[in-house]
Amino acid sequence: MPKTLNPLQLVADRWQPSARFVRRxxxxxxxxxVVIVVTGGAVRLTQSGLGCPTWPTCTEDSLTPTPEMGINGVIEFTNRMLTYVLCAIVGLAIVAARARAPRRRPLTRLGWAQFWLIASNGVIGGITVLTGLNPYIVALHFLAATALLTVAVVMWHxxxxxxxxxxxxxxxxxxxxxxxxxxxxxxxxxxxxxVTGSGRHAGDAKKDVHRIPLDWHEITQLHVDFVYVxxxxxxxxxxxxxxVQAPATPRRRVAELFVVLMLQGVVGYVQYFNDSPEVIVGTHMFGxxxxWIAVLRVFLSLRGRGEAATLPAPSGEHEALAPDQPAAASSR
Structure with missing residues (x-):
């Protein structure tokens, strides 16, 4: 009986990426x-949340925005198209992790987890449009993007x-x-x-978008309280x-987190006392x-799994792998 061909195995038979390539x-x-989170915020902050009023097409009669839809349609559609760029990069990471020898199943699983999170969040994004930017669905959309970021950081580490x-x-x-x-x-x-769901940036200026019925100032104060925590x-x-005389890496990661928190705090206060200008809100989302990346890196730095295995490579491969080994050891 002929052996079933596995496309990823065919790639692995012909291409051996370096450990550095997989990390990159x-x-x-x-x-x-991160780009997807920030551009998704830009869609809301430019009032383009319903720039494409339906899903999966942009309008009932057109896959792409029409000239009558103006810049809002272009912004919303561009954000949708970035999902395909994200899929391509995740696909490359999956193929690279699968082709790398010795094979590391945890890495390929993390890559596939990202793929399915992208697919599910695409559906959530469609529901967001079809429900007229329901703030609870918008929040779920953001949290799914954060879950994707979490898995991506874990795979990187x-x-x-x-x-x-x-x-x-x-x-x-x-x-x-x-x-x-x-x-x-x-x-x-x-x-x-x-805070976002109860704030003034609803995502579309042409429609009365439902908001979470909470006092924005009170919920913002609760948010600040958690910042202090x-x-x-x-x-x-x-x-x-x-x-406890911990290794240098965890201490450095915590110092990096503290710096990021201080910068984010400055942005947050500027945002609050200036009635949430769009550019500052976008910067706050990036922050x-x-x-979150800094917190995950702190947590992951508190344990180790040894050094990444290297190939008993053919002639010339050892020279290519040597620069990677110190980097792998120092990032544990």
Whole structure:
């Protein structure tokens, strides 16, 4: 009986990407996940949420925006098209991870998880349009994008380490404090979506868009309270890491998180006291992605899985892989 051909195996038989290429492809997924969040925010902030009033086509009679729809249709349609760019980059990361030898199934699984998250969020985006920018669906759309960013960051991190059983690099109570930081930041993001859903940027100026019936100032204050909690946990974690003489990488990651939080705090206060100008709100959304990435990097740096395995490569391959090995060790 003839053997079934696997397209990914055919690629692996003919192409052997370097460890550095796999890491860069994984990083590209992270970058595009952030781009999707920021451009999605731009759609809302430019009142283009219903620039294409239906889905999956732009209008009932046209796949693309028509001249009568103006710039709002172009902005909304462009954001939709960026999804295909994201799919292409994730596809490249999947193929690179599959072709890399020795084969690392966790990396390919993380790549496929991103693909299915993109597909599901595309459907959620369509429901967002069909429900007239329902704020709860909009919030779900953002949270799904955040889930995609989470998986992309994990894949990026895992691409630089091995597949050994995870081992703690700090005492278990410190790891638990890291978990508390992740949970607090998750709540911060959740409350942030409620702030968005009750705020003045509904996403479309031509239609009376339903908003979450909460006082925007009160929910914003709750959001600020969670910011203080996250900052306090970050400072506490930094002191604890110093006290237990943790490796340099976790301490550096926590310092990076603190800097990002301070910058994001400045942007948040400028936004609040200037009645949420569109450019500042967009910057705040970009900052929220950076905060979440920094928190994940802190948490992931508290444990290690050994060094990534390398090939018993043919002649000339060792020279190509050598520059990657210090990078893999230093990023654990």
């Amino acid at each position: 492809a994984s990083l590209a997924c992270v970058v595009m996940a 895992r691409s630089a380490e091995g597949d050994d059983e995870p081992r703690d690099l700090v005492p278990r109570p410190v790891r638990q404090l890291g978990w508390v930081l992740v949970v607090a930041t998750t709540l911060l993001i959740l409350v942030g979506t409620v 996250v900052v306090g946990l970050t400072v506490a974690l930094w002191f604890v890491l110093r006290a 929220s992605c950076l905060v």
